[in-house]
Amino acid sequence: MLYRALLLIISAALLSGGAFAADDEADYGHIAGKVLTTDGKPVAAVSVVLKDTRKMTVTGDDGRFSLKHIRSGNYELEASYLGHDRQVQTVTVSGGATTEVTITLNISSVNLKEFTVTDNRNPYKETAPSNSLRLNGLLIEQPQNIQVVTGRVLADQQITSMNDGIARNVSGVTRLEHWGDLYARLNMRGSRASAFRNGMNITSTWGPLTEDMSVVDHVEFVKGPAGFLMSNGEPSGIYNIVTKKPTGVTKGEATLMTGSYDLYRGTLDLDGKLTKNGKLLYRLNLMGQMKNSNRAYEFNKRYSIAPVLTYKFSDRTSLTLEYLFQHVNMFDAGSFYVFHPDGYAKLPRNFTTAEPGIDPTIIDDHSVQLNFQHSFNPAWKLTVQGAYTDYKQEGSTMWPIAVNPDATMIRGVGIWDAINRAEFGQAFLNGEFHTGAVQHKILTGIDVGNKHYLADWSQTIPLDSNNAFFDLNNPKYGSPVMGLPKFDRSKSLKERAGSNIVDQFYTGLYVQDELGFFDNALRLTLAGRFTYVQENSYGTKTYDNRFTPRIGLSYSIDKSMSVYALYDVSFLPQSGILENKDEKVKPVTGNNIEAGVKKDWMGGRWNTSLSAYRIIKNNELTPGPANSNFSVQLGQTKTEGVEFDLRGEIVKGLSLVANYAYTDSRISRASETAAVGSKKGDVVPGYAKHNANAWLHYKLEKGLLKGFGISAGFSYQADRTTWSWGGTGQDPMPSYFRLDGGLFWQKDRISVNANVFNILDEYLYSGAAYASYYYWQAEPGRNMRLSVGYKF
Known part of the structure; x- marks a missing residue:
């Protein structure tokens, strides 16, 4: 009944827009405009406010903005760009018409680049979503x-x-x-x-x-x-x-970075116009990197190429083409793991089970995206986009064949060749209209996706034997008794993958109406989505479809503070192998209820958000407590929590990101076939109950040391769960605390940044208990990075 009611409400709102508004809309008009520099270049992220009303917005990358449904009359339009004087312009709004406005900021495009270089824009806070x-x-x-x-x-x-x-x-x-x-x-x-x-x-x-x-x-x-x-x-x-997309401002930046463990990295970012009329824009990002590890034999070499072209047919219509290529040449993906039968951190932080000479893992990742945007008028905009991704991997991963009580083991190297391809298509329409005094923000569209993943994990080759174990307490490297692995790749990957294939096709149709009351101070969101999913996962085919409603309520107490409440639903087809292989894996169904308050401070320089939520999930799969090769289907889990975020420029020169989250996730109803370790009240793996972080960035704005600054931050986690089930009686994960900090200097076009991570040189790691032993992945000890950037 709820679903039908929602559909009826949304349909009525969509169909009745013209019928109810005819008498009153003649008294209302719109403002559409753009913000330019003194030499005619667009300026993004400018706050535009219609004074003495609740109407406000932010300019896009093209410098354009729009304010809708304004009663006829004379107004003052105020544009503000952080670090510059506010510009106020008088506008006259006529009923049934759109008033075009151009606002010029007292800044040239050259100075705009300098302005970006010196980072005077609010660096830590965004006002609007992409x-x-x-x-x-x-x-x-x-x-x-x-x-x-x-x-x-x-x-x-x-x-x-x-x-x-x-x-x-x-x-x-x-x-x-x-x-x-x-x-x-x-x-x-x-x-x-x-x-x-x-x-x-x-x-x-x-x-x-x-x-x-x-x-x-x-x-x-x-x-x-x-x-x-x-x-x-x-x-x-x-x-x-x-x-990153083209901005229309000709600029560039080159950065070199070096650091601990032979880190060498260079990036180049070029942004500009390919034609004098500014219709064809480009962005090109290049990156090259090589680094080693605090553990022997590990390395990671990468490079990426990312050109982007945007063609502006007009102020209303654009077409953007993106290509991204990433290449990775790295050591075996599983060598980070360390194993021991007696507990966590029983071996030195830089300990490794890896062997020199193992063939590297090679990855080539291509993606192409095409995005078309057209604004019919200031109130209605259509976006159509599609993407294709193609990922190929040839490599291996390490996992033990045996870990013995006397701290000896047989290391295994398994083949990991994979293909990951996907195609996506989307079209969505954003629009606004009014029925009398009620504002409607409409979002409707269609999503189509087709994903294909296959992998060969069929070959595992031991490095050691029962007669010649690898001794964790006295390791010897360079000559494993069984030799280095050589995999058979004579057959195609598709033939070798067998049933290790995951295919997913989905189609989603959705419609959303945000109804604004009392000059949009009170906003009611009513939405519904119908999704069909077809999946073939490891030889098991599933089909499912759901209608999922969404109801939200938001109220602006004033221009700088709002409160909200939300009810939203999701579902997730899933596959796995249950211990009872005749039992069918059910899809995950979930719903979220949350409420919160958001507040902008100091004229929007920084903001805070506080939310509380409860998520119910049914039929979740998780690795089994006795054998993680099989999954356990839980009856129901409940996750509850409170989240706080602060971000922005607290005072001039001092920027801060700080957050805290309390999370508690437990089994609220056990399934009839629940295994040991998955009963009601048990903790669901994969989170920290207490999670707190902060990062402070302070720059001197005046005096002889102008441009110098300091950064500092910490990360703290307590009551950590492992990423999978722990065995009965096995050790829990300890609390986690990491302190980082650094110095920087910025002057004109040059910037220098140096950070030290894990200043206290703590032994930090994450891991889990597995069968009769433990495994973990250790982070580096105290390490540093130094980067030098030049903007032009």
Whole structure:
């Protein structure tokens, strides 16, 4: 009944727009405009406010903005760009008409580049989501916890990939395992966060390949289900990588980085116009990197090439073509693991079970994306995009064949060749209209995806034997008794993969109406999505479809503060091998109820958000406590938590990211076939109950030391669970604390940044108990990075 009611309400709102508005719309008009420099270049991220009203917005990359449904009359339009004087312009709004406005800031494009170089723009806070999130409005107005990690944060913390410390910047996000920087497994709210790139769900079983930060503009984290993006996923939420696009301003940046363990890295970012009229724009990012490890024999060499072209047919229509190629040459993906029968951290931090001479893992990852945007008028915009990804891997992974009670073992090296291909297509329409005094923000669209993953794990070759074990307490390297592994690749990968294939095809149709009352101070979101999923996973075929509703409520107490509540639903087809092989694996169904408050401070320089949530999941799979080769299907789990985030420029020169999350995830109803270790009240693996982080960045703005600054940050986790079930009576994970800090200097076009990580030189690790032994992955001890950048 709820589903039908929602559909009827949304349909009525869509169909009745013209009928109810005819008498009143003649009294209302729109403002559409652009903000330019003194020499005619567009300026992004300018705050535009219609004074004495609640109307406000932010300019896009093209400098354009729009304000809709304004009663006829004379107004003052105020444009502000951090670090510059506010510009106020008088505008007259006429009923039934759109008033075109051009605002000129007292800054040239040359000075704009200098302005970007000196980083006077708010570096740690975003006001609006990217177009790829599809939401038409400011972040403070959304009935959901959405956090944005800006490009400046990524640069200040010297983050080089999605595996490299980004989790510290968002409440409750933790990284599980390392996987040799192959892919980022990020968890939040008790389960895996789905990976998106430019609004497309590229999540796969062992992917995607972790993005290098040289191509990333910023990263958006959406907490909880996000029906406007997908419904066939974990209810914990998603992270969305937003790649760099042409800005229309000719500029460039080159950066060199060096650091501990023979890290050498160089990046080049070029941005500009290919035609004098500015219709054809380009962006080119290049990266090359090589580094070793605190453990012997491990290395990781990467390079990436990312050209982007944008053609602007007009101010209303654009077409963008992106290509990204990433190449990886690295040591065996599993060599990070260390094993011992007696507990965690029983071996030195730099201990390794790896052998020199093992063939490297080679990965080539291609992706192409085409994005078309057309604004019919200031109120309606169509976006159509498609993408193709092609990932090929040839390599291996290490895992023990046996770990003995006397701390000896037989090391095994298994083949890991894989192909990961996917095609995506999307079309969505954003629009606004009014029925009387009620504002409607419409989002409707279609998503289609086709994913294909296959892998060969069929060959495992021992390095040691029962007569010549590898001794963990007295290791010897260089001449394993069984020799180095040589795999048989005479057959095609498809033939070798057998049933190790995961295919997924899905189609999603959705419609959302955000109804605004009392001059849009109160916003009610009603939405529904129908998703069909067909999956063939490891030889098991599943078909499923669901209608998933979404209801949100948001109220702006004033322009700087809002409160919200949300109910959202998701489902996730899944596959696995149960101990009772005749038992069918059911899809995960989940729902999220949350409420929160958002507040902008000091005129929007920094903001805070506080949310509380409860997620119910049914039929979740998790590795079995007795044998992780089999899965356990839980009856129901409940995850509850509180999250707090602070980000922005607290005072001039002082920027801060700080967060805290309390998370508790437990089995709330055991299944009838629940195994030992999966009864009601048991903890669900994969999170830390207490998770706190902070990163402070302070730059001197005046005096002889102008441009110098200091950074400092910490990460803390307590009551950590392992990433899979621990055995009965085995040790828990200890608490985690890491302290980082550094110095930097910026002057004109030059920047120097040096950071020291794990200043206290703590033995930090994550891991789990497995059968009769423990395994863990240790982070490096105290280490440093130094980067020098030049902008031109």
